[in-house]
Amino acid sequence: MSARLVSSLNLRPSTRTKLQKAGFQTVKDLQETTPIELSKEIGISNNEALNILQQIKKNKVTSISASEALQQERKLCPISTSCEAMDQMLGGRGVPVGKITEFCGAPGMGKTQLGMQLCVNVQIPQNLSGPEGEAIFIDTEGSFIAQRAAEIARATINKLNENSVTECDPPMNFDIVMSKIYVSKVHNCDELIALIKVLDEFLQEHPRVKLLVIDSIAFHFRQQFDDMALRTRLLNGLAQDLNKFAQSYELAVVLFNQMTTKFIISGKYNLKDQAALVPALGESWGHQCTNRIVLYWRNEIRCAQLVKSPSLQETTVHYQINSTGVRDYQADSLNSKRRWEELYDI
Amino acid sequence: MSSTRKLTRLNPKLGKKTIYKLNSFPRTPVNTTKELFSRTELELVECCNFKVETARNIQKRAAKWIVPEFVSVLDMMTENNSPFLATSLKGLDEALSGGIPFSSITELVGPTRSGKTQLCLTLSMLTTLPETMGGLGGGVCYIDTERSFNADRLIVIAENRFPQYFGKDERGQANLDKMTSSIHKMDITSSKELTKRLDELQEFIIENDVKLLIVDSIGSLVRKEYQNPVKKCGWGGPLMERNDILLQQASKLKYLAESFRIPVVVTNQVITRNRSETVLPRECFRPIKKSREEGPEVTAALGNTWAHSVTTRIMMNKFHIRNLSNLKFTILNDLFPPNLQELTIVKSPIAANITIYYTIENEGIVEFVYSENIEKEDKRQQEEEIGPMEETDKSDAVPSQSLDKKKRKSDVAEWFISALWA
Numbered sequence: 001m002s003a004r005l006v007s008s009l010n011l012r013p014s015t016r017t018k019l020q021k022a023g024f025q026t027v028k029d030l031q032e033t034t035p036i037e038l039s040k041e042i043g044i045s046n047n048e049a050l051n052i053l054q055q056i057k058k059n060k061v062t063s064i065s066a067s068e069a070l071q072q073e074r075k076l077c078p079i080s081t082s083c084e085a086m087d088q089m090l091g092g093r094g095v096p097v098g099k100i101t102e103f104c105g106a107p108g109m110g111k112t113q114l115g116m117q118l119c120v121n122v123q124i125p126q127n128l129s130g131p132e133g134e135a136i137f138i139d140t141e142g143s144f145i146a147q148r149a150a151e152i153a154r155a156t157i158n159k160l161n162e163n164s165v166t167e168c169d170p171p172m173n174f175d176i177v178m179s180k181i182y183v184s185k186v187h188n189c190d191e192l193i194a195l196i197k198v199l200d201e202f203l204q205e206h207p208r209v210k211l212l213v214i215d216s217i218a219f220h221f222r223q224q225f226d227d228m229a230l231r232t233r234l235l236n237g238l239a240q241d242l243n244k245f246a247q248s249y250e251l252a253v254v255l256f257n258q259m260t261t262k263f264i265i266s267g268k269y270n271l272k273d274q275a276a277l278v279p280a281l282g283e284s285w286g287h288q289c290t291n292r293i294v295l296y297w298r299n300e301i302r303c304a305q306l307v308k309s310p311s312l313q314e315t316t317v318h319y320q321i322n323s324t325g326v327r328d329y330q331a332d333s334l335n336s337k338r339r340w341e342e343l344y345d346i
Numbered sequence: 347m348s349s350t351r352k353l354t355r356l357n358p359k360l361g362k363k364t365i366y367k368l369n370s371f372p373r374t375p376v377n378t379t380k381e382l383f384s385r386t387e388l389e390l391v392e393c394c395n396f397k398v399e400t401a402r403n404i405q406k407r408a409a410k411w412i413v414p415e416f417v418s419v420l421d422m423m424t425e426n427n428s429p430f431l432a433t434s435l436k437g438l439d440e441a442l443s444g445g446i447p448f449s450s451i452t453e454l455v456g457p458t459r460s461g462k463t464q465l466c467l468t469l470s471m472l473t474t475l476p477e478t479m480g481g482l483g484g485g486v487c488y489i490d491t492e493r494s495f496n497a498d499r500l501i502v503i504a505e506n507r508f509p510q511y512f513g514k515d516e517r518g519q520a521n522l523d524k525m526t527s528s529i530h531k532m533d534i535t536s537s538k539e540l541t542k543r544l545d546e547l548q549e550f551i552i553e554n555d556v557k558l559l560i561v562d563s564i565g566s567l568v569r570k571e572y573q574n575p576v577k578k579c580g581w582g583g584p585l586m587e588r589n590d591i592l593l594q595q596a597s598k599l600k601y602l603a604e605s606f607r608i609p610v611v612v613t614n615q616v617i618t619r620n621r622s623e624t625v626l627p628r629e630c631f632r633p634i635k636k637s638r639e640e641g642p643e644v645t646a647a648l649g650n651t652w653a654h655s656v657t658t659r660i661m662m663n664k665f666h667i668r669n670l671s672n673l674k675f676t677i678l679n680d681l682f683p684p685n686l687q688e689l690t691i692v693k694s695p696i697a698a699n700i701t702i703y704y705t706i707e708n709e710g711i712v713e714f715v716y717s718e719n720i721e722k723e724d725k726r727q728q729e730e731e732i733g734p735m736e737e738t739d740k741s742d743a744v745p746s747q748s749l750d751k752k753k754r755k756s757d758v759a760e761w762f763i764s765a766l767w768a
Binding site: 106107108112113116136141142143144145146147148149150151175178179180181182183184185186187188189190191193194195197198202216218219220222223224230233234237258259260261277321322323 | 408414418420449589590594650656694695696
């Protein structure tokens with residue numbers, strides 16, 4: 001360590017002598033003290049003591065005030081899901097940037113398609129109040145199909161271009177949109193961990209990346225793990241890295257999780273065993289994400305329920321998935337069914 | 347699997363001292379990348395006596411070594427032009443934007459006699475066809491666990507579907523030989539064997555230029571070996587073991603599908619569960635049978651964990667207009683052929699949940715197109731009716747009337763179909 005002399009610090013002569021009198025020879029001696037101790041010992045004000053210590057401590061504790069945090073959060077543009085109800089549920093404008101959002105759902109709920117929709121929507125330009133970023137899609141299940149992503153992109157672009165008829169050049173170009181979604185297919189959990197370890201380099205090369213999708217986090221972690229403690233440790237490490245990326249690169253991290261069946265073995269007095277459908281990867285994983293949304297079917301309608309959020313109310317909304325991507329639920333199809341049932345007197 | 351590499355091969359080489367230190371990791375020496383990534387930085391520092399930077403550096407270098415590359419979607423699209431295997435069912439192909447998707451698992455679920463194996467055989471036959479005829483011009487690996495593969499049936503399907511290509515002449519017989527010799531069947535009798543076989547399949551696929559991998563069926567083996575896993579001891583135990591085996595198989599199938607860019611088709615059985623007795627949650631998927639009243643419902647076997655592993659799931663079963671006992675559709679019954687089956691896309695990242703209708707004929711699986719069939723029948727009936735009527739003077743009025751009636755009939759039926767599945 002450095003053995004810089006106290007006399008070489010940028011201080012008032014009187015303070016310097018006071019320090020020397022108290023026996024502080026090198027910077028090393030000063031490192032052991034706190035501002036208050038120092039001010040009491042040699043009789044200087046707290047501010048002066050702080051000034052001395054700040055000169056020798058290279059990394060001071062950084063923090064931001066709540067008002068600064070508010071400013072920053074307002075500046076970050078959330079990513080719309082194209083379903084207004086779901087955007088409302090997530091705080092008004094969509095998936096928040098700088099946080100981890102987890103979507104859990106049974107098979108066939110449209111998780112992958114939601115991911116594709118977000119990858120397209122993150123590229124909406126700023127003049128249309130979008131984040132104008134790029135997207136990373138990490139595919140662990142092999143279910144990312146480029147043709148479907150293209151279909152969603154085309155539909156979204158057409159919709160946007162319709163709305164802005166007055167502008168002469170279209171706001172989004174199909175080829176550019178497609179070239180700004182980076183897909184990586186990982187085949188086992190080692191590759192996934194390795195990918196996360198080197199991801200910061202990729203993020204530095206591509207500073208416009210605003211969205212990181214992992215579809216799904218659960219698949220590789222649900223097999224070949226005899227040692228559950230190891231799994232928890234690895235997952236926690238992964239979550240820490242993701243959290244770090246989310247904050248330092250201003251990313252929206254969207255994770256998709258599978259559902260698993262949990263058995264509640266009845267005690268002596270209960271009559272029946274019970275089972276429930278819960279998000280996979282266990283309890284401790286549930287703490288890692290800021291927002292958690294569960295997707296499920298109810299009466300043939302797709303529902304999304306916000307189950308965990310630090311700031312928002314628990315709500316349930318309807319959504320649908322059609323050829324153009326994720327959209328608001330419209331009651332038309334249900335009505336036609338009812339009409340038909342009335343007609344045939346069922 | 348692919349990313350388990352010996353650390354001694356890392357280029358530029360790790361120092362001898364480093365490797366020695368990694369090997370000295372207590373109890374589980376770190377020799378491969380897999381072992382390296384199951385250790386945290388802190389563990390490496392503590393147990394192997396590394397500096398923090400060294401540990402971080404080793405992990406980073408190893409990570410760069412095995413990490414898969416990023417590809418933009420634009421490049422993905424230009425790479426492969428026709429990543430779909432046409433199924434010859436027009437409605438299904440349209441919905442799936444071309445057919446069975448490559449590089450992913452497609453699952454066919456249905457009760458017995460719903461035509462799963464028939465569809466598999468049809469697909470095998472189509473795959474062997476040259477590319478000019480809409481096939482893939484490659485081999486097929488057919489893993490048969492239920493002993494349901496039938497070569498005679500395969501030939502019947504081929505001859506009936508392409509009577510010119512597989513004709514009775516010499517050329518036709520040669521084509522038939524070529525087709526049958528490029529479909530390879532494997533009999534598997536236990537789930538352990540299946541897992542092992544999937545590991546060894548890479549060489550087989552390269553050797554025989556396999557373009558389609560079929561597992562018929564994935565469910566039968568594990569369901570036989572782990573009977574009624576839930577009832578015995580609930581959580582843990584056999585159920586966990588079964589799921590672990592299934593997930594391993596799924597991950598291997600996915601790896602093969604992706605590395606070789608081939609479609610993988612698996613079939614699965616169905617289970618009936620009584621709504622009032624089951625402890626399982628009901629909302630995980632939609633049942634195949636849309637029964638309105640309380641009673642047993644039919645869903646895919648193997649549960650929720652397996653269902654996550656398939657990319658596309660197609661449900662097949664008998665057209666069940668008669669099953670809806672509370673509907674008064676006896677008039678409509680005779681509009682449909684008795685062997686009508688239906689096929690629904692339940693899960694797919696491409697398609698909406700649509701239903702198409704098919705029948706099993708000599709040619710394999712044939713799509714049932716309502717209006718065409720009705721028109722044919724109408725024409726036949728018209729001819730029959732018009733014949734005797736021409737002698738009378740009312741010939742103008744009556745056919746138009748009957749036409750009207752038939753038009754209404756077909757309209758009602760079409761509307762019925764659209765309303766039922768809206």
